[in-house]
């Protein structure tokens with residue numbers, strides 16, 4: 387099952403919106419692309435087309451939330467998370483029940499190039515103490531995260547979604563648990579930690595390493611903030627060698643979060659795979675290959691990391 | 697004298713009119729080859745971009761960073777195929793480069809970028825920023841005692857961004873009269889027609905109220921474009937705004953009829969051939985002559 391995570395997002399929002407009148411959705415001239423149009427079709431009276439006005443949209447959503455609504459603001463992640471001050475003050479500092487939905491995350495955007503790619507969004511939003519940073523790895527997880535945000539989560543959140551299709555990595559009976567690392571494969575030589583669109587590549591690489599007698603575990607981090615510190619500590623204790631893989635800058639995202647956790651309690655070597663430069667135009671596949679985010683790249687990064695450590 | 701000027705002007709209009717269908721064909725071929733991109737807003741902008749480059753811009757394609765050059769800022773960055781088509785014709789880069797648009801390693805990035813392509817005066821692609829950049833360039837040139845002028849091309853949907861109105865206010869305060877804004881007013885954006893998504897009217901009144909010199913023209917009529925550019929350059933003490941009424945997808949009837957659907961979808965080979973045939977037929981170019 388290959389699906390872009392924005393698809394189950396829109397479908398779940400539309401399904402729940404029909405019965406939960408607290409839900410309101412705002413978009414900034416990208417409703418087809420973000421899939422919020424599905425909600426607009428189902429609940430037109432609770433959908434707000436704000437035009438190309440991301441800042442206005444975000445603060446408006448915070449106001450809506452203060453009247454008991456559960457608000458979702460949608461755009462490409464680059465355009466919405468760059469309105470950081472509105473997210474910081476209107477949303478986070480009011481502890482508003484607003485989810486910032488950023489689709490088209492990372493270099494997976496492809497030919498549009500750097501200005502349409504969010505490569506810094508996790509780094510920025512992770513600094514807000516009460517704002518949950520969530521990134522699903524596949525369609526199943528996306529649906530459950532949206533259900534969780536509406537059913538249980540009482541505060542601000544950032545939901546990071548892909549434009550491109552990603553293969554399913556979970557079984558049908560998978561259960562999402564907020565704030566808990568999701569261990570997908572056991573291993574004792576190396577711990578690979580992925581999030582979002584890179585998780586399936588991490589699994590494929592681990593399986594290839596396994597064929598060569600290298601035992602690599604794979605953990606999916608869907609909740610980047612607050613990070614499951616205990617799970618990171620345990621991975622460090624098990625292997626002493628961790629490798630993060632994300633479609634994001636190597637600075638401040640999953641890799642940064644894992645290194646912070648390690649430095650605080652479980653010093654261990656950690657190698658960060660991700661972008662080290664601006665993004666650029668190219669096909670998603672070419673860009674994933676260039677930045678070693680595909681199965682081949684993750685495999686090679688793991689090998690060279692282990693060789694370096696001897 | 698006066699009549700010589702008039703003949704020169706007519707000659708230029710004829711040249712621009714001859715170039716227009718060729719640029720349109722190049723835009724379509726580029727986007728078809730790239731398998732992504734924005735045809736509607738490139739085709740609505742091309743006559744404006746072409747007129748600015750050929751009539752107004754003091755620039756040196758072989759010395760693109762010449763300090764005293766006039767600047768062109770494509771604030772609606774997704775419309776950059778129009779700019780690439782003109783730049784290649786002017787010799788900024790080899791024509792073959794056009795077919796690398798949006799491909800890995802190409803200087804022709806999906807949205808314009810200063811460090812990928814010399815001759816691009818501002819990296820854009822996040823809407824609403826270009827006008828403020830143009831303001832900074834305008835003030836900077838003035839401080840440097842340069843006579844250079846700045847042209848900034850914007851979109852109507854883009855005009856919804858709050859930052860545009862911040863620039864509108866500050867540019868009047870600083871009397872940035874060496875910047876001319878041209879609005880590619882094609883009335884459509886992504887989620888629908890601009891008046892339905894978030895109406896920006898009454899537009900001329902708004903800009904006038906902010907202290908700008910405002911003109912309204914047909915953005916596909918070269919005589920009107922040239923006259924408006926002249927008038928804008930002559931304005932002193934005020935920034936200048938040209939509302940150019942345009943048609944999204946101009947020149948390709950199936951795009952003109954469906955402007956919203958053709959915002960960000962590239963034409964496939966069949967669409968492209970159909971579109972090019974129509975453009976050539978209208979312009980009376982036969983297919984053999986068109987292959988340059």
Ligand SMILES: Cc1ncc(C[n+]2csc(CCOP(=O)(O)OP(=O)(O)O)c2C)c(N)n1
Pocket residue numbers: 414415416438465734736737738740772774775821822823824850851852853854855880882884885886944959
């Ligand atoms: C800040 C920002 N928000 C959203 C987008 C996505 N986007 C690209 S083009 C576009 C519509 C632009 O409409 P308009 O300015 O009218 O351009 P045109 O119709 O001339 O193509 C949008 C919303 C963007 N590039 N930047």
